Structure formats: C-alpha cells, structure tokens
Amino acid sequence: MALIADTGRQGGGRASAASDPEPLLALRHISKHFRTSRQDTLALDDVTLKVRPREFICIVGPSGCGKSTLLNIAAGIDTDYQGEAVFEGAPIRGMAQQRAVVFQEPALFPWLNVRDNVEFGLKLRGVPKEQRREIVDRQLALVNLSRFDRAYIHELSGGMKQRAQLARGLAVEPHVLLMDEPFAALDAQTRDDLQLELQSVWARIGTTVLFVTHNVREAVILGDRVVVMSPSPGRIKKIIDIPLERPRTPDDHAVADLAAAVRYELQNVGAEPEPRYAI
C-alpha cells in the first residue's frame, strides 16, 4: 500500500495536518455500550478523534463498526456514553443548531414545501422574515434548487431531497456539518453529481464537515482525511491523508489508486459475513 505524499492542496486557509491548533470538535476516549436484555455490544471502544476547523473528514468502515454511533454522539443525539465529547471548548450536552445533521434518509418535513423546510431552523430561532428569505434564497441557489422552492417533498427526486436537506442544514450556519451516509440511497449518477456539488459548496463556504460513508471511492473524492474504522468493538484503525487536488472526479486514476489503498486497509478489518449486505 502506497500513500501518496502531500502534493499541495487548494484552499490554503485550511489547517495542515502538521500544525495542531485548538480542535473545533474533540472526541476523547469515547466508549459506548448498547445494553439490551440479551446482550451487551461495545459499539465504540476508546475512540479519539480531533476535527480541525474547516476540515473535511470522512469516516469509512464496514457496517456495524460504529460510524453512526460516533456521529450521533458528535451531534448530541446520543448523550449516554463514556469519555469526553467537546465542541468549541464546551462539553456536548444535546442537539444544537451549531451542529447540523444531514441524515441518510431524506429527513425533510413532508407538509412543508422546499422553501419552508430550508427556512425551518431560522424560524425556530426567530430570524426576521426579510432576512430569512434572503438566506433561504442563497442556500437554494447554492444547491441548485431555486426553481423548486415551492415544490413539495414528495415531488422531488431522491437527489433533490438530499440537496434540500443540505440546504436546510447550511441555512442555520452551523459550525460543523455532520453527514451520515447522505448519499447512500441514491443511484450512482445522482451520487456523482452530488459529490461534485458538495465539494464545490464546501470550497465556497468553508465549513467543517464530518462525513460518514461506507463507499470508499466517495470518501477519497471528498475527504481531507479518511478515518478507517474496524468493528467488534468499534475502533479507529487508521487515518489516511488524501492529498489530492480538488475537484476530484470518480474516473481519475489517482482517486482509483488511493481508493485501492483504503480498500486494502478495510480488507484486514476482520471477517464480517452478513453485515456486508445490510444497507
């Protein structure tokens, strides 16, 4: 396995892997048990991960290795664990607008049209109407949905729904965007499109992203770093730097080679007979 050396990156504002300023999000020695009457699963075992501001981190790993569990802890959806989850210097105690989540299933409100969905978080916060409209317009333009702002959710295709979810997350100007396999349910072509779009959105607004996937190619196309996890118990096996120029496309030979490197790491994470088929 050959890790390609750091060959210059676009977006010079990003912190490099070498210098280590105060992390935006720090997960330290996190362990998480799921206890049911029948068994006790150690979903995360002493996991430590530091995310720097404006960084794009991808987490890959086989099904059941604890990717979602880790993300839920970072989001504040799950608050019952051992260890320390710190965000901007303060411990995470619950869900908050600063940490927006884009879920795998399109978690949009079906009774609201696209515009109202994107506006939702702003309304909760009591942002004045004029300002709300402005922000929503900007976000819809960013994800290429301006023409569909009055459409209802069930009138959208899967890709459009995930775009809308992204816009809704971005609208509240979160400090970090947590994405849990947001493109897993999409067909390959739409997925390719959205990968490109996410890259460009991220380049333009420069937010921090924690991106869970089990698609290796996707991780390599999107990430500054790819975190490889191993299951039973859930642990971080390796963190791989992706020093490729952006934007990256799926047919790049360099992407294919780095994907092969990540796949190599994944191959040794241990047999997992069934979860392979679980989506």
Added chain:
Amino acid sequence: MALIADTGRQGGGRASAASDPEPLLALRHISKHFRTSRQDTLALDDVTLKVRPREFICIVGPSGCGKSTLLNIAAGIDTDYQGEAVFEGAPIRGMAQQRAVVFQEPALFPWLNVRDNVEFGLKLRGVPKEQRREIVDRQLALVNLSRFDRAYIHELSGGMKQRAQLARGLAVEPHVLLMDEPFAALDAQTRDDLQLELQSVWARIGTTVLFVTHNVREAVILGDRVVVMSPSPGRIKKIIDIPLERPRTPDDHAVADLAAAVRYELQNVGAEPEPRYAI
C-alpha cells in the same frame, strides 16, 4: 473517443456480433405514443433492436428516453404500440414466464418469505413440490441467499431483496431476463457486489439479458453491447461493443476508458435540464 479492439472473450458459446443467427428477441420499427388529454408524447420512434441468444445487452440513456417503455414492450406488460415485437419467432401478446422481469423496486410479495417468493412462479405452473424445492435451493445458492430462505422481505436489506428478485426470475428458467434498473436504488457498495454476482451468474447459466440502466459504468462492466438511447423522441443513437474480458471490476482502467467513451455519446444526446435529477 477510442474503442478498444476485440481482445478475446470468455464464454465462447456466445454468438459474436458479426455472424447473425435468428435473434431470440426482435423489436422492429417500434413506435409508441403516450396520449393524454393534454399532450402526445412520442416515447419511442421507430426503434429496432435484435437480441441474440445468450447475449447481455445494456441500454443506457437519460431519463425519459424510453428505456422502460422499450423493456415493458419486450416483457409484454405494454402491448399497445406500433411495430413488431417478436420473441422466439412469435409475436409478443402479453406477459409470460419465458420473459422474466427484475424490477427497479423490489417487487417481492411481502406476505411470503424468501423461499416462497422464489417458488411463486413454479407453483403457478404446477411444478411438483419435490422438484420445486430443488430448483429453489439451487437458485438461492446461486445468489447467496441460502441462509435467508425463511426470512420475510422486510427483514432483508435492499441488496438482498434484489438478489431474491433475481432468484425468483431465474427459477422459472426464462429464456430472457429483462432487468429495469434493478440496482438503481442501492448504495454503491452493494451495487458493486451485485454487479459482480450478476456477471458470474450469467456466465454460469448463460441466459440472455436485456439490462436497462442509466449508470454508464455499470453498463460497461456488464454488457456485451451497450445501446445508447436519446430522448424526445426516444431513439437508439448508437450501439457500442464492449470487448473486455470478464469479470470486469469498477477500478479497471479499461472500464474507465470505455465508460468515458459511452459518456461522450451521451453528452450529445441533447440538453435535458431537469430529468438529470429524476431518479
């Protein structure tokens, strides 16, 4: 665009593109109108396609170019069109077991378990119980579902569902397998797995396949020939031979190059502003 020359193929029994025996399935000068009170869509305009026995044909094209319409005509689901659809020398008049269909959505019967679903077509035909069991066991083994034969549909992952659909289709020993974007709703990894599996199943049992997709890479990995369609009205733009050795994997550079060639053909099929997002 560079078409790589014929570099030897596995499975010598397959008819080559040059010699032209009696086709298994012949669609000749097919035109299809959809007439509603508001408009008249020409979904297919004088489409002619001949499928040879044991051939694997992939149809790609942007949304709305008539891929599904063509497949429905071949399946006998749609019988209202102009032109001639001939299967094994006789005109197609309705649905039949000889032409099994694998649908995009998992069209399995939720009240039956996996085994009973696969058995369904055999039962309708009155195959004796002993024999049924044997066939079903073989098919389940073929798609790696033997261990899940008693599972209910909602307990399966998306990939397992499509596997089960494939087994159900194969169980009736169809003369041709019609597949309408069978992997479109799956995540990329499962999709990769199933592509590999479909290739090996096809190589082993040597059935004829007509495979609709709008994923170019998938078409190149699977097909002997790739039919590129163009929309408004739906027409066949080009048929590209894929002379690669099997099994083919997504990270092959040759696959990437041929995919680029097919993409080039697709780029010129005309602007289609919205359907891009439709899944």
Added chain:
Amino acid sequence: MRSSRLIPSRETGLKLLRIVGFYVAVIALWSLLGRVEVWSPFLFPSPEKVFASLRTNFANGLILDGLQASMQRLVVGYVISFVLGMALGLLTAASKFANETIGGVVLGLQSLPSITWLPLAVLWFGLSETAIIFVVLMGSTFSIAISARAGMRGLPPLLTRAAGTLGATRWQLYRYVVLPAMVPSMVQGMKQGWSFAWRSLMAGELLFVSVGLGHLLDVGRNLNNINMVFAIMLVIIAVGVAVDRLLFGRAEAWVRERWGFAAA
C-alpha cells in the same frame, strides 16, 4: 385545462349518464316492487309516497329545522370530542404510564354502544342539550383518541431528530413537528369519529322530545309512518354522502397533495 372543467368532456358526460341511469333504474325497480306489493305497503312504501312525505316535511319545515338542530349538536359534540380525543390520544401516546392505564380504559369505552349512555346522560345532565351532546361525545371521543394515538405512535423518530438538530425546543417540537406530522392520521380519525358521532347523535336524540332528525325518525316510527321513516332515512343518507364527499373527500385530497401518497 380550464375550459375542460367548464364544459364537461364526453367522458364526464357518459359517466354522469351512467350514474343517473343507475339511480333511475333503482327508483324504477323500487317503484315496481312497491306497485306489485310483494311486501306490505305499510312497511315497504313506494317511492312516490316517500317523496310525497319528503315534500310535505320539507314544506312544513320539520326536516329543515331538524337538520339544523341535529347539525348544531353534531358540530358542538364533534368539536369537543375531537379536542378531547386528540388530548387523550396524545397523552396515551406520549406517556407509557398513561398508555398502560388510561389506554385500556379508552379501548374499553370505545366498545360501549351509545345506547348504554342514554340512562347515564339523563341522570347526569337531565333534560338538556348537554345530555344529547354527552351521548355524541361518548360515541366518538374514544375512536378519535385511538386514531390520534396510532398517528403519534407512527411518527418517524427521524423527523423529531431533524427538528432537534435544527434547534427546536420541546414546545416547538410539538407545535411544528408532531402536530403537522399527525395530520394524515388525524383526518382518518376524524372521518371515523364523524361516522360514530352521527350514529350516536341519532341515539341521543331519542332521549327526549326535541327538534332533530333522530327525533323525527322516532316520531315516524311511533306513528308507524313508514313513508316518513324512509324520507328521513334519505335525508340522513344525503347528509352522510355530502359530508363525506365535500368535507373529508377534500381533506383527503389536500393531505394527499401535501403529505404525498404514502402518508394518506
């Protein structure tokens, strides 16, 4: 498009013809049966007599007054039972304890026919409108509660989480997510509740002499005036169909448009 609505198309015309034809055939058959006197004409009247009774009772205002009074009671009873039912449903869905305890009571009371409430209604509320409305209430509240509970139970946790990460407080969660998400099942519950309320009202109006369709039905029966009974039945059927088509049909269409097919 617009023109196609104003000028009925050939298909619409044919459909109308078929429907009208069917009802004409039904009435003709009825008339024939009435004429041949297969059954006693005192119990199976001819349509002519029924329509005559309908005309008389419309002319003397009995039906209109009764309709108005009944609808008034229905609306009052229904609105109250909707609010109560929703509250009960939400409570039993939100609290495990409430579900284990009150939930069982709700289920039990739902199976009580309206007629069992009559003596208690009179005892507790005397000869008042309240007594009738109480019967309506007991007839439909629990059915609405059960629907509301099922609706809230079926709420996808995903939406709750989405709202949470967008910064919703507990109150905002109920106001902006839980309630709107329940609308489709609420519409179903309201439809069923209406059906129960309407039937309960007919029972409730037998409590004492008051203006109302249920009472008119009773008068018809006490006088053994089958023409009148049939006439009132026709009115009740008409109201039932009208409410279903106009109110719930529209609500369902709206839900389908807004929430998508899956939800309706």
Added chain:
Amino acid sequence: MRSSRLIPSRETGLKLLRIVGFYVAVIALWSLLGRVEVWSPFLFPSPEKVFASLRTNFANGLILDGLQASMQRLVVGYVISFVLGMALGLLTAASKFANETIGGVVLGLQSLPSITWLPLAVLWFGLSETAIIFVVLMGSTFSIAISARAGMRGLPPLLTRAAGTLGATRWQLYRYVVLPAMVPSMVQGMKQGWSFAWRSLMAGELLFVSVGLGHLLDVGRNLNNINMVFAIMLVIIAVGVAVDRLLFGRAEAWVRERWGFAAA
C-alpha cells in the same frame, strides 16, 4: 428468551404493578365518591354495589346466557357482513361502473344509524334471530366494504405486474396476489367493522324481548337499577377489550411480522 417469557422479568413485574395500582386507585376513588355521596347513589353507584350486582347476575346465569346469545348473533352477523363487505368492496374497487353507482349507495348506507333498520328487519325477517342479525349486518357491512375498497385501491400495480411476468392467470392473480396483499387493510376494516357490529347488535336486541346483553341493559334501565346498568357496561367493556387485545391485537402483530411495519 423462552425463560424470559415464563418467568416475568423485573420490568414486566413493575408494569403489572403500575397497571394494577392504577385500577385499584380508580376503584378506590370511585368507592370514595360513592361513599361521600357527592352525587345521589341513585345516579352514581358505589363499586361495591356494582360488583354485588355483577356477582348476582353472574350467579343466576343472566350475564352468561346474555353474553352467549349476544356473541352468537355477533359472530354470525359479523362473519356474513365480512363476506358481503369484502365482496362489495372488491366489486366497487374492481369495476369503475360499480364504484360510480353502488359505491355511492354504500357510502350513504354507512351513515344510517342501526335503528332505522328495525322496521325493515321485521318486515323481511319477522321476529326472528335473523332480523337481529340483519340489523348487525347493516351496521357493519358497509364499513367493511369501504375499507376493503380502499385496501384494493391501494394495491401497488408493481405486484400485479410481477405476478403477471411470473405467469399468473387472472384467477391466480386474485387468489395469490390481490387477496393476500389486502390483508393488512382487511384487518383494519375488520376491527372497525367489529366496533360497528357490536353497537348495532345492542340496537337490534331491542327489536323484541330476547336473551342478550342489549336486553339486560334495557331491563336495568327499566328497573332504574343503575347498579345493574353499570354491571352490564363493565361486561360489555370487558368483552370489547378482550376481543381487541386477543383477536385484533394478535392479528395486527401477525400482520406487522409478515407484511412489515409500513403495511400495518
């Protein structure tokens, strides 16, 4: 796993305790209210008296006989109305013409209170069990038909096509695809139909004096024996809860297991 079913776990024990505690509290409060006589005992009997009446009427066999007679009528009426309702529902779902014509009639008849059917029941069936069962039938058939129609309407065409390409004939399609696919909505329809059937039975049993819970209720009312009225109400509630939990609860669980969550 098996052992956890036989030996109740701590949680199950706690749950049981809570439920029992709740009902004990309710009865205690009821008893207190009865003792303090906030309302005249004539209006609001104490639980002791109600249970005494329950005991007496169980001991002399009245409740058991009534229960048996009522359940018999209910089952017969319900089974017939299920078959009829299903047939009507399938017919109106399958044929556009039937839906336009009979569909409207079904909707209208569904809104008729059971009491309106009493004269016709006697006319057509005399003073017989059949007459009572007819009233039950009219009360629940149309509700079942409406559910069945909705169920078949909601059938995904995909499954029909899948069966077709697997070689199903028209008959096989109905037998092996349409019917099983409808089971979840059928269970819902059956549940609602049962509720209507039960209520209609109470009306039907007033047709003439006969053994049955509805008659016992009437006796209690005529005797102004509020204890007896409450006792019979308790019996009706118990039957309602038992049927819901044992029959429909299981059916729903089975549907959930077989058809998946989405369908139930």
Added chain:
Amino acid sequence: GSDEAAPKGAASPDQPVTLRLGYFPNVTHAQPIVGLANGTFAQELGSNVKIETKTFNAGPSVIEAMFAGAIDASYIGPNPAITGYVQSGGKDVRIIAGATSAGALLIVKADSGITKPSDFAGKRIATPQLGNTQDVAARAWLQKNGLKDKDHGGNVDVRPIANADALALFIKGELQAAWAPEPWATRLILEGNGKVFLDERDLWPNGDFVTTHLIVSAKFLAEHPATVEKLLRAHVKTTQWINENPDQAKQVVNAGIKQVTSAPLPEAVINGAWRNQKTTYDPIASSLRKSADDAFALGYLGEKKPDLANIYALDLLNKVLKELGLKEVSK
C-alpha cells in the same frame, strides 16, 4: 286441493292453525301472562291451534310486526292501535276486545307544593310519549283548567320522555310531576317520594277508560274467525278468573314478568299498581273515541280527522259473551 277449494275468508275449523300472539311483560297485560301460565289459553284454543308468543318492549314494534305478518294478534295500548289502523288506511288492525282499564295517574312530588291545578304553571310534567293517551290526557286536562303546555303557547312544560328516565328525573328533582301509567305511577310514589294529585279515573264516566286492548290483524280475522273466537273465549274466561282471584293473579303476573325480563316487580309496586287498574274485556270504545278527539284537537292526528269507523270488530266478543251469559259490549 281442498285448501284451494275452500271459500276465501274462512278456513275449515279442523285445519291446524298457528296463532302468533304478542304481549308486553307488564302488569297491564295480565290476561296473556295468566292465561298462558294456568293453561286457560291452551285449553280454550284446543289442540288444533298452536300458540306462539312474542314479547315486546314497545307498541310501534308490535304494529311493525303485524304489518310484516310476523304476528297475528297482540295485546297493546290504544295509541299504537290507532296509529296502526290509520297508517294502514283502515285495512289492517282490528280491536276485538279490551284488556285493562284505568291505571294512569298524575303524580306530583310531595314537596313540590302543588295543591291545585293552577299550581302547575311554570312546572315540568312528564308524559310517556308525544301524542300517546297520557300525553293527550295531560294536555287536555291542562286546557280544561285554563292552562296550556308550552307547545301550545302556554307555560307548563310537558315533556314526553321514556318512563324509566322520567322516574330517574323525578327522583333527581328535575320533574315536579308526571302523568304516568302503571306500574310507573306507583314507583313514582314509592321510590320518588310522590303523591297522587289526580287519578285519571276521576275524569271519566264510571272511572273507565281503556289502557290495553286485544287486537288482531284483519287478515287473520278474515281467515280464522273460529280461532279468534276461541282466543276471545280464553281471554274472557281469564279475565273473570283474574277478577275472582286477584291475589293469586298478582303472583302469577309477577312470575310471568320475571320469566321474560328476568326481574320481577317489588311486591309493593305490583300491589299499588293493581289497586289503580281494572282488568276487563270491555274495550270501552267511548273513551278511545274521546281520546282520539282530544288528540286531534291538539293536532296530533294530522289535518284530517281520522275515521275510526271500522277499528272495532266486536261481533265475536259479543257472541262469546252471550254464550257465557255475560253482558254484551258496545262499539
């Protein structure tokens, strides 16, 4: 063959006949309860006639059943008998005998302070049913005393309401008075602290007015006059036996009520009720006509005065009475 040959209107007396007889499990229906229990009915009707009984809760059901051909004869109150006759256009329902007279009283609450008719102003009186005998009697009596009910522009609140509910409301104090039939009148006194303000007997000549009739369907009367005659003989004989053995009769009636409804009347109630009513075979036709006139005056019988000309068919009764050496009754 012989059936068809027989002249229409009278079946041969030897032909087996089924008589379907309706009644209420009520003190005012003493003859069928007693006659069926002590065998008089079976004996008089003979082995050729099979008796099937049906018990009812309310008059309209009886008429429905008779219209539907489900019963042939029944004991019933005067009101449903009239409406049945009127609704059938005089074609069905014939009164062939009386059964009970009197047994309707105006009861007031002991503490209501009502002592004279004018005290009813502003008070609430219950009657059993809109337009029935007691309801008509109450309203007519009020008018005679210079008062009017609310429906006729007055200030007395006359409320038709089911007897059971009336008792409950009377006890609760929501009603100050009730014009009630037996056994409710007695129950109002015993259970509701009521007292008799007026016995309706005081308003009628000889204190006689009809409470219960025996009716038959016109068709049955035409086809089986012999059977009807036997029924009347049984009816008259039972009436005589009841009047000769009141204490025994009371017990048989209560046992019969218990058998049907599974709940007997308390002894005090049946004793009180018995005192206030009279068992008779006389239909007291004049009282029916007077009651109908009052009802018409109050607007309960439609716009055209009903013609009750053929409602009575008393020839067979008079034949039986004559045979038994009793005084004949008049229409």
